[in-house]
Amino acid sequence: xxxxxxxxxxxxxxxxxxxxxxxxxxxxxxxxxxxxxxxxxxxxxxxxxxxxxxxxxxxxxxxxxxxxxxxxxxxxxxxxxxxxxxxxxxxxxxxxxxxxxxxxxxxxxxxxxxxxxxxxxxxxxxxxxxxxxxxxxxxxxxxxxxxxxxxxxxxxxxxxxxxxxxxxxxxxxxxxxxxxxxxxxxxxxxxxxxxxxxxxxxxxxxxxxxxxxxxxxxxxxxxxxxxxxxxxxxxxxxxxxxxxxxxxxxxxxxxxxxxxxxxxxxxxxxxxxxxxxxxxxxxxxxxxxxxxxxxxxxxxxxxxxxxxxxxxxxxxxxxxxxxxxxxxxxxxxxxxxxxxxxxxxxxxxxxxxxxxxxxxxxxxxxxxxxxxxxxxxxxxxxxxxxxxxxxxxxxxxxxxxxxxxxxxxxxxxxxxx
Numbered sequence: 001x002x003x004x005x006x007x008x009x010x011x012x013x014x015x016x017x018x019x020x021x022x023x024x025x026x027x028x029x030x031x032x033x034x035x036x037x038x039x040x041x042x043x044x045x046x047x048x049x050x051x052x053x054x055x056x057x058x059x060x061x062x063x064x065x066x067x068x069x070x071x072x073x074x075x076x077x078x079x080x081x082x083x084x085x086x087x088x089x090x091x092x093x094x095x096x097x098x099x100x101x102x103x104x105x106x107x108x109x110x111x112x113x114x115x116x117x118x119x120x121x122x123x124x125x126x127x128x129x130x131x132x133x134x135x136x137x138x139x140x141x142x143x144x145x146x147x148x149x150x151x152x153x154x155x156x157x158x159x160x161x162x163x164x165x166x167x168x169x170x171x172x173x174x175x176x177x178x179x180x181x182x183x184x185x186x187x188x189x190x191x192x193x194x195x196x197x198x199x200x201x202x203x204x205x206x207x208x209x210x211x212x213x214x215x216x217x218x219x220x221x222x223x224x225x226x227x228x229x230x231x232x233x234x235x236x237x238x239x240x241x242x243x244x245x246x247x248x249x250x251x252x253x254x255x256x257x258x259x260x261x262x263x264x265x266x267x268x269x270x271x272x273x274x275x276x277x278x279x280x281x282x283x284x285x286x287x288x289x290x291x292x293x294x295x296x297x298x299x300x301x302x303x304x305x306x307x308x309x310x311x312x313x314x315x316x317x318x319x320x321x322x323x324x325x326x327x328x329x330x331x332x333x334x335x336x337x338x339x340x341x342x343x344x345x346x347x348x349x350x351x352x353x354x355x356x357x358x359x360x361x362x363x364x365x366x367x368x369x370x371x372x373x374x375x376x377x378x379x380x381x382x383x384x385x386x387x388x389x390x391x392x393x394x395x396x397x398x399x400x401x402x403x404x405x406x407x408x409x410x411x412x413x414x415x416x417x
Contacts, residue, residue, distance in 0.1 A: 007378045010346075011088045011366040012081070014205075014256050014311025014329025014337075017310035018071050018095030018104070028098060028123035032118070036098045041139060046214025066095045066103065068195065070333040074136040077332075084342040086330055087380040088140040088372055089132065090310065092171060092205050093329070093334070097146075098122035105207050108176040116150055126160065131165040137376070142168035142370040144203055145347045148174060152187060156194050156376045163198045168370045169254070170200050174207040175231050183238035192248045195396045198330070201252040201369050203310075206232045232258045233267060236307055240271070243294040245306040252369050256310035256329065258389060261318030264309070271299035308369050315361075327365045343386050347395035360392065 017028075021040040027038055031083050048066055053333055070077045081089060093104040098120040099106050104126070110116040123146045134141040145162035147155035147170060173182045195202055208224035210216075236255055245251060257262070271293050278292040295302075304324055311329015312318050313336070318326050328346075331337025338345040351360045367374050 006388055007381050008085075008112055008388060008391060009088075009363040009374055009381040010086045010328065010342075011090075011331065011363045011372055011377070012086050012311065012330040013090045013254065013327040013366055014331045015089040015091045016065070016071070016094035016332070016334060017064070017077070017130070017133060018093050018097075018126065020072060021096065021098070023072065024122070024125045024129060026100050027128040028121060032098065032113065032121050035118075039099050043096065043100075045096060045106075045210030048103070065257050065333050065335065068094075068333040071095055072133070074133060077100070078137055078140070079316055081330075081332065081337075082380070082384040084330060084339050085384055086342065087377045087385065088142070088366075089330070089332070090142040090144065090203075090254075090256075090370060091134070092144060092203075093126060093130075093146060097126040102212060104146070105174055105205060106212065108178040108211075109173050109181070110150065111179060116148065120148060120151075120154065124158065127162060127167070128165075128172045129168060131162070134166060134357050140373065140380070141372055144169040144171040145200075146171045147173075147191075149181065149188065149191075152191055155191055159191070159194055159198065159200060163200060168200070169203050170195055171203050171205070172235070174205065174209065175234060176209050177211065181235070183235050183244075184242035186242075189244075189247065192251055194247040196251040199250070200369065201254050201308075203254045203256060204235050206255075206257040229258075229260045229263065232260075233264070236303070237299075238269065240295075240299045240302045240378040241291065243296075245302045246294070246296050247312055249306075252306055252308065254308045254310045254327075254369055257331065258309055258312045259314065260313035261309055261314055261323045261326065262321035264303075264318070264323045265321055268300040268303055275299060279334075315345075319349055319353055319361075325365060326361050327369075341391065341401050344395055344399065344401065346386060347393055350391055350402075351394040355388075355392075 004277055013032060019284055021043055025036050045066070069082060081087070096103050097120040110119045130143040134143040145158055145167045147158055149155060149172070154362050162170070171184070173181050206228060208221070208228065210220040210224040213220050232255065236253065239245065239253060274288070275292050275295060275298060278286055278288040282289050282293070308325040309318070309323065310327045311331060312326065313331070315326055315328065330339055331341060334338055351362070352363065363372070363377070366372055
């Protein structure tokens with residue numbers, strides 16, 4: 001084989017980016033400029049100190065990677081991704097937009113009208129910066145527009161703007177112990193309707209849902225670790241329980257960076273058992289009867305047709321467990337991501353699945369969910385994509401990177417010597 005036929009198109013479903021705090025200012029309405037200067041000067045995120053011992057900002061974990069130049073240096077990021085054999089990516093936020101109390105993913109949602117006004121102005125500034133960042137590389141970056149759910153009219157207007165601006169998905173707010181996000185509310189139906197109409201998938205991203213350790217002590221970190229597997233699947237369950245995918249059958253949900261994707265099949269089996277058990281005794285007075293009767297299919301069937309898992313850190317175990325609808329993700333620039341060992345990760349994960357499933361995990365599902373043009377991307381992959389023969393070759397134990405000397409890649413931690 002030669003040319004593009006001997007290389008895979010690889011699309012990462014888990015990337016993070018953002019501007020420097022001061023660089024959001026031109027994207028804000030002028031009336032907020034003075035206050036933005038004050039916010040940027042005094043901004044202090046209690047989460048980012050957890051990994052500042054890493055010398056290279058591009059090697060820091062999660063929230064602490066806010067200073068990584070790969071967040072905003074467009075050409076450098078493009079070259080870096082191509083070095084890893086990745087030709088396109090889905091982009092979540094990483095740096096804090098104006099008026100945020102902490103990182104964009106870790107912050108609790110706005111809790112007063114004034115906080116909503118300022119935080120919404122900051123989100124819109126990030127969305128407009130992101131549209132420009134994606135426009136630098138047409139067809140290769142799927143930016144996600146951020147919204148709040150406090151004002152559905154605002155959210156709908158922003159989603160419509162985002163579609164016209166070239167963004168390719170909608171990032172929903174994360175749950176937080178100080179403010180839960182309950183996606184089963186009927187009041188959200190107009191938003192789901194617009195997302196379905198525009199072909200904009202709704203997206204979530206795994207997150208620590210506790211307060212920062214600086215605020216309440218380091219136990220918050222462990223409490224978050226104990227609960228993260230529950231909260232990562234919580235919003236999927238809400239949408240299924242509310243029969244959202246019956247009312248909007250073309251709507252897609254991409255849940256990204258689940259920490260334990262291998263647990264999904266058992267979790268779905270449990271949901272199916274609840275529904276099937278209730279239906280079996282529907283003639284009796286059971287308190288779940290009316291809500292279960294809203295569903296036309298089993299929860300696992302809704303998952304199979306409408307839910308996708310982006311960039312799970314344990315994709316190897318997810319594949320082994322038979323978890324459906326997996327999509328590869330590199331997690332750049334987070335230090336726990338797969339880089340700079342992307343090809344080794346693919347050799348660790350993918351030889352055990354069929355050729356057709358490899359293509360689905362690496363790019364075809366991404367194209368289905370986000371609308372990437374695979375014909376366009378094949379031209380880039382012909383130059384930088386990993387070779388089919390190489391990916392099909394299992395990674396021997398003696399080629400595993402050593403942890404932590406070589407990498408903090410989550411996929412290698414429990415395998416390293």
